[in-house]
Amino acid sequence: MRNPGKHSLLQKRLVAVIDALGSNYEAFPELRCTCGNRSVVPDVVVISTNQLPLDENGEIISSGIDFAPPWIIEILSPAQSQTKVTGNILHCLRNGSQLGWLIDPSERCILVYQPNSLPDLLAGKDILPVLEDLKLTLSVNEVFAWLQRKN
Numbered sequence: 001m002r003n004p005g006k007h008s009l010l011q012k013r014l015v016a017v018i019d020a021l022g023s024n025y026e027a028f029p030e031l032r033c034t035c036g037n038r039s040v041v042p043d044v045v046v047i048s049t050n051q052l053p054l055d056e057n058g059e060i061i062s063s064g065i066d067f068a069p070p071w072i073i074e075i076l077s078p079a080q081s082q083t084k085v086t087g088n089i090l091h092c093l094r095n096g097s098q099l100g101w102l103i104d105p106s107e108r109c110i111l112v113y114q115p116n117s118l119p120d121l122l123a124g125k126d127i128l129p130v131l132e133d134l135k136l137t138l139s140v141n142e143v144f145a146w147l148q149r150k151n
Contacts, residue, residue, distance in 0.1 A: 007043070036068075042072045048070065070131055074100070074101070086102060108144050
């Protein structure tokens, strides 16, 4: 069974933090991405606002995007297959994504995937890489601190 609380909270915070940057990028939860003859629905995707597919009314189309997003973020849930989720990230990287994060709440670490390099396993005070145009400095500890609820 997924841990919907942790998963949802991390997803919500990531979208809010990325969107609050006021950059040319926007974060979307659960947006269908079709590339390389396959569709994936990552937990969060970050795409340039000028890449948003719009309909004739200027509204985002409902079918998702037909390209690999620049940044894909997956949040591992206890019952999920890490192999399957990693496969989704690798598929997007092979088809044009620049960055992938696999967040593992139970291990309190984040695997970072970038094209043409081995993945990095980051934890603690390690600073996470983000897209080049984003002014965001975030450590692994800061990401997992979002799970703490203060009464």
